[in-house]
Amino acid sequence: MKAAEKGFTLVEMLVAVSLLAVIMVALGSSLRTIAQTESRVDQRLGRIDEMRVSVGLMRQLIARVSGRKLQMQTAESGTGQVVQFRASASMIEWVGVMPARPGVGGRHYFRLGVEKASTGQLQLVLRFVPWLPEAGDAPDWRRSDSRVLVHQLTQFNVQAEGRPPAGAPLQSWPKGWVEGWPVADQLPERVRLQISDIDGAWPPTVIGIFPLLQGSGSGGDFTVGGGSS
Template sequence: MFHCHGFTLVEVLIALALLSLLMLVLSGALRAMGQTEERVEQRVAAADDYRAAVQLLNDVLGRVSARRYASLQAGTPQQQPFFQAAPDTLAWIGVMPARYGLGGRHYLRLAVEPGPDGDGQLVLRYAPWSGAPTFDAWPQAQARVLAAPVQSLALRYQEPASGGWSPVWPPPGVPLNTLPSTLLPGAVALQIDGAQPAWPPLVVPLRATRTSDPSAQGGSFGGGAR
């Protein structure tokens, strides 16, 4: 006759302990896989945002209005485009791509502004062009955040004749008669610090519009495909 013996209490406790350890290891592995997948998705989304921002910058700087307006600023030509170029901000008249639901000529400004949490963010502001030679109501203009958080934005402008770079435009000490006929730089270099993921230095060729600016003169500068 055979007798069936069950597990002892010690054996059951050992089995439960081993099962608990196995479940703990499996849950940790699953949690790590989930976190890795989330980080990958965040990096992919950040890369997509970067590509979209760079494409937008190429588009809006690729069609800059060279239409000239009367200027009262000393030391500048009597007629010049609306192109306010400083070391950390740039304002101009350009064409917004139609794929953003806007299209047409707009006043545009690129600058770092405080975000809702206090961190800086790279913002492109835009407002429909009214025909006026200047625009100052930037707080009321629409905004598109291109990168955040951002600590600083450094801009430089290329003088096509010499290939040199200046933090302002027109370059100090450069005779006006040596500037391009459009009175615009050939390219804009952007250095953005603090963005996540980090932005490499970016150089965007600047092209002056022609068909929409019959008053503009001369050819376009900057070279390269957009």
């Protein structure tokens, strides 16, 4: 009769409930840690993918620059020939070839620079507009298409270097890497882009510049749905 009346005491019940509570807390903490780790991994993979795509596009577009020269008025030397390439410490403008794809292709004006988004956050933006011979060296960037290459940008720095052509005065030629590109009538040989976002610095990107074979002419580029080139 006494054996049938045996059961859990109140103390045993309290111990069991306490152990179960501890296990549930530990399990919940582990699940939160796993979720946070997965979120960080997703963010890191997304950043790596943004870096890969953006750097690949910049390499593809900046490497092929038109060497065509225009007769223009310059502040330094008056009227003279200038290439369609300009660079400052935080911006590059050039004429190159957009990879052919449906609706877009052929020679374009390009501008890569820092812009502020509506949220106030800085972004690295690529702008492009079809190249037209009659437009000269002054595209209307207000009518350009654009693509954000880097969100939450904290730094963008442009440097360039190149060897002087035969007969150029060596004393006035930039030596080594310089911010921007101060030579109006010659292309640099390479540019170096230094980019940082809120998660840190990107690896420095060095891009060799190869003048287009048709760079000094007005035709010869293939266009699909774009402007005449």
